Amino acid sequence: MSFEINMLKNFKTILTNKKILVNNIYLFTFKLQDPAEISFIPGQYVILKVPKDGAYISRLYSISSSSQTKDTLELLVEIIPNGLGSNYLDQLEINNGVIFQGPAGLFKLRDNNKQKVFFVTGTGIAPIRSILNSNLKSPASRGEQISNPHLKSQNYQFFWGLKTFKEVCLFDEFKQLAINNQQLSFKICLSREKNLDSIPETDRQYFDLGHVDSCFYKLATSHQSLITNSDFYLCGGRNIVDSLRQGLLTKNISTDNIIFEKF
Ligand SMILES: Cc1cc2nc3c(=O)[nH]c(=O)nc-3n(C[C@H](O)[C@H](O)[C@H](O)COP(=O)(O)OP(=O)(O)OC[C@H]3O[C@@H](n4cnc5c(N)ncnc54)[C@H](O)[C@@H]3O)c2cc1C
Known part of the structure; x- marks a missing residue:
């Protein structure tokens, strides 16, 4: 752990875009100032430095953008009422300066031939969005070389848990990604809907x-x-995450095959 901390860099950024996706879920875009670029492994997080009483308090956020985009960082954040980091992010205005440390974390794809199945809930989709856009053909690839060509050919399936259809965001982006990449499929799993009637018929397969x-x-x-x-x-x-992990273990899936990040 101390080794990981020693490797952390400070990044001065400015907020360039703050987009409300749905309810209290925002996509924040930060342009890097100093240094001007960041290299990270898809799945990693950054540490937001929240100013408080003349010091800084840390809050962790998974990077949601592709690792091929090095001059900006996107974060997908749920603004929690009265949360310290949430209030800070909520009150940020365009061009405000923000400091991050990072990148950090060990949640990343294993480079093997296994199918990659993702169980995610809520904003847990943030690092998965980065993993998919970094390794599959996407507008974020900007025609650049995929970092690890082997991972490009793997099968990816994600199951994203939300309560209701009204909470769904980024659907068009993921649908387009699945259309462009045959090896990607996904289901958005709605736990509190009784039927899928409100979803256009052509989209129900997702x-x-x-x-x-x-x-x-x-x-x-x-x-x-x-x-x-x-x-x-x-x-x-x-x-x-704990309960999903327990469920997988009872199906005799080995701990070696379960990789997790708890928010
Ligand atoms: C590795 C890692 C990656 C993370 N990545 C993301 C990310 O990509 N996007 C993201 O939105 N968050 C992410 N988080 C969570 C994030 O770090 C903060 O914990 C979260 O934003 C709440 O911080 P806060 O300062 O606003 O609230 P705090 O001031 O820490 O908490 C305020 C109150 O809200 C409660 N609370 C905290 N979280 C929740 C919640 N989810 N729902 C309801 N009540 C809550 C607390 O118990 C407390 O009572 C990540 C966490 C980890 C450990």
Whole structure:
């Protein structure tokens, strides 16, 4: 751990865009000033330095942008009422200066031939967005070389848990990514909807009812290799990640094949 901390750099940035995606979920874009670029492994996070009483308090946020875009950072953030970091981010205005440290964290893709299955909830999608846009053909690739060509050919499936259809964001982006990359498929799993009637018929294939794990097991019963030949990447709130992990262990999936990040 101390080794990791020693490697952290300070990044001076300015806020260049603050976009509300849905409810209290925002996409923040920061332009790097000094240094002018950042290199990171998709899945890693940065540490936001929140000024308080003449000092700084740290809050961690996963990088949500592609690792091929080095001059800006995107963060996907849920603004929690009265949260320290949330209030700070909420009150930021365009061109305000913001300091980050990083990059840090060990949540990253394993370079092997296993299928990559993601169980994520809420803003847990943030690092997965970075992983997918960094390794698949996407507008964010800007035609540049994919960092690891081997990972480009892997199969990716993500199951994203949200409560209701009204909470869905970034759908068009992920749909386009799946259309451009045959090896990517996804389900947005709605735990509090009774049916999918409010979703346009052509988009229903990307949705399911229930929690992420039940949506996955429904598919896995007809595709056993999904269980036996996958690595599982879990990301979201602490309790949900713990419970998803327990569920996978009871299916005899080895701890070696479960990689997780708890928010
Ligand atoms: C590795 C890592 C990566 C992370 N990446 C992201 C990310 O990409 N996007 C993101 O939005 N968050 C992310 N988080 C969570 C983030 O670091 C903060 O914990 C979160 O933004 C709340 O901080 P805050 O200062 O606003 O609230 P705090 O001042 O820390 O908390 C205020 C109150 O809100 C409660 N609270 C904290 N979190 C929640 C919650 N989710 N829902 C309801 N109540 C809550 C606390 O218990 C406390 O009572 C990540 C956390 C980790 C550890």
